[in-house]
Amino acid sequence: MNEEAEMKIVVLPGDGVGPEVAAEAVKCLELLSRHCGLGLRFETHDFGGAAIDAVGSSLPESTLAACKGADAVLMGAVGGPRWDERAEMPEVGLLRLRRELGLFANLRPARVIPGLESLSPLRADLAEGADVLVVRELTGGIYFGERRVEGETASDLCLYSRAEIERIAHIAFRAARGRRRRVTSVDKANVMATSKLWRRTVAEVAEDYPDVTLDHLYVDAAAMALVTNPRRFDVILTENMFGDILSDELSVIGGSIGLLGSASVGAAGPGLFEPIHGSAPDIAGLDIANPSGAIASAAMMLEELGLAPMGHILSEALQKTLLAGCRTADFGGNARCSEFGETVRESLRRRLARYDAHLELVTMNRGCCG
Structure with missing residues (x-):
């Protein structure tokens, strides 16, 4: 060259x-x-x-x-x-x-390498073919919210704007177009106000990608599905803390957390x-x-x-x-x-x-x- x-x-x-x-x-x-x-x-x-x-x-x-x-x-x-x-x-x-x-998007791919299914902690028939990309929002949410400790009480603010959710959602949908064209948005919209905004905004962004299928899961259900049926997932789109936890859970499916890399990217x-x-x-x-x-x-x-x-x-x-x-x-x-x-x-x-x-x-x- x-x-x-x-x-x-x-x-x-x-x-x-x-x-x-x-x-x-x-x-x-x-x-x-x-x-x-x-x-x-x-x-x-x-x-x-x-x-x-x-x-x-x-x-x-x-x-x-x-x-x-x-x-x-x-x-x-x-x-x-x-x-x-x-x-x-x-x-x-x-x-x-x-x-x-300005690195607002964390991309964490995890897959079970064909031929190494026996090294997964899951049964080989569950692990076979698992190939998931977690798209995690990286600069918002509870990790970046105001922290307060007052005597015997403490609080952490979880804050998201529509613009922050929109930009990470576009990353996930574009990534899905290069894969199997399915996005699973993970939230806790039955409890958290930020998750209600998250779900609504992601659904609106999905309208720009009619060729990509969108579904929603609560984070606890997603955590269970990752170890019972990991092949149901293609791209997981989620907020900062949920993405941190779920991607670590997902990482061991291939046999070791030591196998996996990640990329954090932004607009420029x-x-x-x-x-x-x-x-x-x-x-x-x-x-x-x-x-x-x-x-x-x-x-x-x-x-x-x-x-x-x-x-x-x-x-x-x-x-x-x-x-x-x-x-x-x-x-x-x-x-x-x-x-x-x-x-x-x-x-x-x-x-x-x-x-x-x-x-x-x-x-x-x-x-x-x-």
């Missing part, structure tokens, strides 16, 4: 196992960039608890400025109990970063790509974390940057590695984090060689027929 214009990727390794899994994902991206001339340039910045230790802030201004000037942001993990008693916890930096970058500016797992401080530094989620996030990042073929090749290399039996402890294997990452890269090299051969053949055929 010809050298593309340079693209700046800010890497936020973060805390716990974050630096370990992020490093494996970056090595995969560097391999792709060198081989295919993608022009990816990486900058690493302090973030989360590591930044608190270094400069006293979970999101230093220098880190925020770098993220705002990037084409994409790749994160490892954030948080841990060692900072629980601090005035500013690491997660505060993550919430602020999402807000500052760089997206944030991160595995959905936590920082797992109890295993940090032991080289046993699962880097699959970070690598999957890197593949999503490539697609968002307009490099979909490279993202697909990386996703295929990751899947083939798992199917070949190279797995970390959380997924029933004994591979080290670094060993797993190198095995993915070896699979990636083989796929790139075939990709090059295909391009050469296409070029030759065009020359003969032109």
